[in-house]
Amino acid sequence: MGSSNSRRRRMNRDSDRRDDGEETDEGGSDTDLATILSYLIRSGQVQILQSDNLHDEDDDDDDDDCMMPRNTCPVPNFPPDISGLEKSEFKQAMLVQSGQGSHAGEKRKMCIPDMLHKRETGMVKGQTFSHSQRCRLNSPFLPNTKTTVASYHNKAFCGIYSQDGNVFLSACQDQNIRVYDTTLGYFRQTNLIQARDIGWSILDIAFSPDGHHLIYSSWSDNVHLCNLQGDCETHHALNFCPNDGRFCVFSLAFSENSTEILGGANDGCLYIYDTERNDRILKIDAHEDDVNAVAFADESSQILFSGGDDGLCKVWDRRTLSEEQPVPVGILAGHSDGITYIDSKGDARYLISNSKDQCIKLWDVRAFSPSEGQEATRRAVSSQRWDYRWQRVPRRVIRQKCLKGDTSLMTYRGHCVLHTLIRCHFSPAFSTAQRYIYSGCANGTVVIYDTLTGKILSKLEGHNHCVRDVSWHPYDNTIMSTSWDGTLGKWEYKTDAAFSDSDTDSDDGTGPRTKRDRRRRHNRDNQRLCRRPKRFSLLD
Known part of the structure; x- marks a missing residue:
């Protein structure tokens, strides 16, 4: 979730902890202060404001490090390249x-x-x-009108529909998960779940496919499992048994049979937890940095996707996976900065990834990237000198051309990825045949792309802060937007608008x-x- 240097910061903190035993009491207090300050910065409660002339000693910073105006979506200076899509x-x-x-x-x-x-x-x-x-017939009637269905006093982080569209979950920084009944098209709150063991905020939630349970994660060693049905509430802490140090699962996903939980964490590892055995059954060292996004490729739940702050998407096959020597089936390289979210098309062939390099990429898992592409991504990520959490987008990021060895089918530009891990999705198969890709945006909009042309079909404006999560109803023509302005927006098509x-x-x-x-x-x-x-x- 952090910047491209977060892994190096963790290594430095581990080194500091090893040296603590040799320090005097005075040195120990300095280390404690540094640890506290590091925690406040990482959690977002303290922001470092960088001076405009901090890099004056660099040769060509005047051009490269010039920032885009605040709250402005980066506009690419070149049209979408559809050559890869034409051949697929x-x-x-x-x-x-x-x-x-x-x-x-x-x-x-x-x-x-x-x-x-x-x-x-x-x-x-x-x-x-x-x-x-x-x-x-449905294609001309994209949602265009916003209705605010809920307002909170804190930032809203997550909002998702269930698979049948009859329930909607929202997670807020006030440590509450709200359950809404949406069966008749209205939002009626039916339950309020008080989250436990929360550090800063709830960062991800997920429905079980059978609709019986939900899970949520935060800065904690545990992922929590709650029931959605039944007369009494159950609340179980699932210990992922990480190594020592602060731990957070940034991304969660349920298997199709609702018995296994896939998680990606800040230690660079993938975890699989079996709810029937009540135990962690797999842990693999997957990425060189934080794992921000995970997903199952299809209903078989055997193929896994992961994306991290190292800028790489990795494909894993559980049938050939070993904890001792974890080797991915293949690697997809082409982003120049960390990945914030991954969404599978559900056919084990195609997926999309959202990134801090301000673009979404469409991938075909049958076309993995060569070693030169992976090295190009690693070099590009390590060269980043800005932090997406509180800095504006450098203009050089917008001018970034295709990296050598990029095997993505298509790149979509026009939304802004700042402040947090903004999500993107394929539109529903039932009502749109997954023709669109839609994403949240740091300037408070929902951006809808045409998958075949790369053009922006619609920008839904109505929020005052970053839209972190978006969810399209699986059957109705309705999009929900979850924003840091503390509101849930319901977008529907209206002729008058x-x-x-x-x-x-x-x-x-x-x-x-x-x-x-x-x-x-x-x-x-x-x-x-x-x-x-x-x-x-x-x-x-």
């Missing part, structure tokens, strides 16, 4: 799944009334829309003034045709 199977599969078609004749402009007419007259096979056609600034008629009241206005009016009429009550769908 990902593009063709995505076009078919999202209803765009794989042939030129199928890419014509969608006309909703025409599609509805064909269905009603029996011209649609099976007299119902296919999944890809439903996703295509979409056309509030474009429904202007001509001054004499005779109608739309331009061809563009007439086109907008036509699109608006198409959307009104598709308006429906909550429980009725034209797409069924």
Whole structure:
């Protein structure tokens, strides 16, 4: 979670502890003060403000270390490079799944009334829309309007939907986990869980796939397991048995059968805990620095993904994994700074990673990076001289070109990763065919990308501080944003908001003034045709 030098700081602290026995009492008190100060800095309770001319002795700092304006998203000075995507199977599969078609004749402009007419007259096979056609019909109606469903007095860190979308969890710096019932589209708080053994804040939470339990982590040796169903509350501390020193699990994930917990920690290790045996069953030394992100590749729960502050994504196969000699199946290199989050597409082939180098990368696990790419990433990460937790983004980060040996399919730029481990996700398969990638942003927005073009389709503005977590409802067209301004935002599509600034008629009241206005009016009429009550769908 820390800067690229956090591993070196830990080594220095370990060295200091070894030397404590040889120091006098006066020296011991100085060490205690340094330890306390280190803790305050690492936890974010104390910030070091760097002087503008701190690096004046460097030769070309005036250009390289110039910072972007505060609360401004970095804008790349080059268009998205889609050459890697054009050569991959990902593009063709995505076009078919999202209803765009794989042939030129199928890419014509969608006309909703025409599609509805064909269905009603029996011209649609099976007299119902296919999944890809439903996703295509839904594509123009991305969420655009925010409703604040909850406000807290502290920073909100995590917010996720359950797999069926009927429950929403939020975790806040006030050490409370709130459980909301969302079955009817409304947010009704049904439970308040007081978290235990919290250092600074709850940093991650996860649902069990069966919906019976949740887990959460913080700066603690234990990950805590709580029940979500039943008359009495259960609260178990799961000891991951780390080595001596301060310990934190930054990222958590449940296996598909809800019996195993995967965690990535600040000691550079991956942990697997078996809830049935009530014991840690695996610990591997995975990264050279903090492990900020972990994920299971698919429902088999045999393939693991991990990402850390060393800038590398690693792929692990549990069937060939040994604690004594942990060797990843492959390594994905291309980021120039630490990784903050990983999300799997769920097919054991593709994943995305969010990074402090201000970009998201799309990966194919069948195309691992060569050794030269891994070394290029290590050099780029070790050369970073800024701290994302309280400094602004240096302009040189935005100008960073593709590293040698980068095997990613696509790079998405336009959001800002600062202050905390900001999350990104694929959009849901049911309603969007995973056509989009969406991410939180340090300037208080939710950014939605088109996976095939790399372009920003929408920026949802409405928060006053960093949006750390985002969660798209698995079936409804709703996005939840969890922000450090202490609020939960619910984003839905509303026609009035979409056309509030474009429904202007001509001054004499005779109608739309331009061809563009007439086109907008036509699109608006198409959307009104598709308006429906909550429980009725034209797409069924």
